[in-house]
Amino acid sequence: MPARTLRGRFLRPRADQRTFDDLPDALLISDETGRIVSFEPTPPGSGVPVTLPGVVWMPGFVDAHVHFPQTRVVGRSSGGLLTWLERTVFPEEARFDRGAYADEVAAEFCKALITHGTTTAAIYGSSHPLATSKLFAALDRSNLRAMAGLTLMDRGAPPVLCMPADTALLACEALIEQWHGVDDGRLRFCVTPRFAVSCTPDLLRRAGALAARYDLPVQTHLSETLDEIAAVAQAFPGHASYLDVYAAFGLVGTRTVLGHCVHLSATEWDALAASGAAVAHCPDSNAFLGSGVMSLADATARGVRVGLGTDVGAGRSFSLRRTCAAAYDAALSRGARIGPDEALWLATVGGARALGLEAEVGLLEPGFACDLAAHDVPAGLDTDALFDHLAFRAEVGSVKNVYVRGRRAV
Ligand SMILES: [Zn+2]
Numbered sequence: 001m002p003a004r005t006l007r008g009r010f011l012r013p014r015a016d017q018r019t020f021d022d023l024p025d026a027l028l029i030s031d032e033t034g035r036i037v038s039f040e041p042t043p044p045g046s047g048v049p050v051t052l053p054g055v056v057w058m059p060g061f062v063d064a065h066v067h068f069p070q071t072r073v074v075g076r077s078s079g080g081l082l083t084w085l086e087r088t089v090f091p092e093e094a095r096f097d098r099g100a101y102a103d104e105v106a107a108e109f110c111k112a113l114i115t116h117g118t119t120t121a122a123i124y125g126s127s128h129p130l131a132t133s134k135l136f137a138a139l140d141r142s143n144l145r146a147m148a149g150l151t152l153m154d155r156g157a158p159p160v161l162c163m164p165a166d167t168a169l170l171a172c173e174a175l176i177e178q179w180h181g182v183d184d185g186r187l188r189f190c191v192t193p194r195f196a197v198s199c200t201p202d203l204l205r206r207a208g209a210l211a212a213r214y215d216l217p218v219q220t221h222l223s224e225t226l227d228e229i230a231a232v233a234q235a236f237p238g239h240a241s242y243l244d245v246y247a248a249f250g251l252v253g254t255r256t257v258l259g260h261c262v263h264l265s266a267t268e269w270d271a272l273a274a275s276g277a278a279v280a281h282c283p284d285s286n287a288f289l290g291s292g293v294m295s296l297a298d299a300t301a302r303g304v305r306v307g308l309g310t311d312v313g314a315g316r317s318f319s320l321r322r323t324c325a326a327a328y329d330a331a332l333s334r335g336a337r338i339g340p341d342e343a344l345w346l347a348t349v350g351g352a353r354a355l356g357l358e359a360e361v362g363l364l365e366p367g368f369a370c371d372l373a374a375h376d377v378p379a380g381l382d383t384d385a386l387f388d389h390l391a392f393r394a395e396v397g398s399v400k401n402v403y404v405r406g407r408r409a410v
Helices: 068-073 081-097 099-115 129-142 165-179 201-214 226-235 242-248 266-275 283-288 296-301 320-333 340-354 383-392
Strands: 004-013 020-030 036-041 055-059 061-067 118-124 145-149 187-189 218-222 256-260 278-281 306-308 372-376 399-404
Touching (some): 004 340, 020 340, 020 383, 055 340, 055 383, 061 068, 061 256, 061 306, 061 320, 068 081, 068 099, 068 118, 068 129, 081 099, 081 226, 099 118, 099 399, 118 372, 118 399, 129 165, 129 187, 201 218, 218 242, 242 266, 266 296, 278 340, 283 320, 296 306, 306 320, 306 340, 320 340, 320 383, 340 383
Parallel strands (some): 004 055, 118 145, 145 187, 218 256, 256 278, 278 306
Antiparallel strands (some): 004 020, 020 036, 372 399
């Protein structure tokens, strides 16, 4: 891996505040392991040329919630969550029983992440083991950082997408063996029960046991829509809440990322905070499916870790910049405005912390990975205008160079 010296304008995230310092001319040096060794304002008289004129460098985006097999159904408006799953998603996800199809889409998926400046993603893989393995292979080749898992379902979906717990758990073990920890932890396996509606108690219990046995992260959906919550209450009687269903099966802890969390009571927020689980906030998806608006303020007030998820394909774009705009709108609509810088911070540092990568990803400090993207921006923007531009003008400008551990993502 090459050691790198990059000179230019940088947005450097703060560790303890949801904002960035704007460094108009800084020098970032990483070593051959891809770690940052120094990052300082460029000293006077430095002979290092500006690396890419006209760009601003910032940490790569972290997509805390995205579905690989929905790459080709982005923006299909067929109804609310449960209808949309039945009409749009399940028929498309069924196509991934063909390895060749999965290969093609995996290449498109990785390209879409890189094109939008995303360097890390928490990915719901296919329900088909071969397709999920193809996804891992594409992520490996692309040099992206990810956690991903076989999307587990054993009921409530077409038979081609359902797999009995015995078979599914064996498939997970094979994927763990092959992909978990590859390239010094750049790729990780994540236990991924789709949601309680599509899993029997037996499958959830064994998923929880698998996560404990291998010390793996867990991701699933929680309280996205009212219909879904009613379906869970019916399928799992006797639980105090939807969160309690997952908790009862050992799926909720500090390594858990819960997507959506739109309809949580204060008591549920308290329980979620006490569990140490993190939240993937997916505001564009929530708007598109009419699911509701998550209360970011409730999470923030309790110190819950929050990242932003595009939730493609319910989210209409792979762009975390678009998701930042949606997060701004969502907060505003609940009377709890956030700044564009806070949204951008959640899309970088927030996501890294939500995914348990806080020691390596997000901040641009010595010891952290050189995971960066260069965004082409108009000349002459002051700091506030730059935050506004990045969060609200996603259609303007492109992403030039994307690095993971100092190596180009391709
Ligand atoms: Zn989702």
